[in-house]
Amino acid sequence: MKFEEFVKRVGKMPVVDIENLLSGVSDPLPLKVQVSRWVKAGKLTQVKRGFYLLADAYRKNDICEPYIASVLKVPSYISLEKALEYHDLIPEAVAVYTSVTTKRAGRFVSKIGVFDYRHIKSSLFWGYESVVINKQTTFIALPEKALLDLCYLNGMRISQDYLEGLRLQNTEKIDKERLFKSAKKFKKPGMLKVAKEIEKYMDSDTENEKVL
DSSP: OOHHHHHHHHTTOSSEEHHHHTTTOSOOHHHHHHHHHHHHTTSEEEEETTEEEEOTTTOSSOOOHHHHHHHHSSSEEEOHHHHHHHTTOSSSOOOEEEEEESSOOEEEEOSSOEEEEEEOOGGGOOOEEEEEETTEEEEEEOHHHHHHHHHHHTTSOOOHHHHHHHTOOOGGGSOHHHHHHHHHHTTOHHHHHHHHHHHHHHHHHHHHHHHO
């Protein structure tokens, strides 16, 4: 296949999934060899094995890292610090796109970015919403679930000092009722303690704003 023909077929795809293209193809080797050559020539960028982006000169869609994060592992949703950044609950920009998945944990490093995946059991795979960014749909944890995922996956050890270090801000965006309902769904006593620490921090944050 010539590259011009390849571009016509995949030009509108945000991410090129080679396995989908090869579906029904009797001999996939020639296309795989071509893809390898196009990567070396800089016409394609590999995000992970089997997933590629067209170079800027050929792409018809803007790169959308949140969308890429959602397709590299299915199912998954962006959570932890990256979701907190999205909801403006922390001030710093987070370089790594961390998602949770029911599949095996893993990390993919590419020119596009770093995509990290943390494993979570199926019973805890909830608390996210679909979000459209640059006309591409991704999945991002709700503020309360992002915080709880962070604490759960990092050992449920939380304190006021920990939240201060996280530089948690705009806490009015956190729904207390949903926070506690979500904590109970974990069915771990430690998660209710986490919710109480977050509530305490929120109340302190509110009092500080009143003083200011």
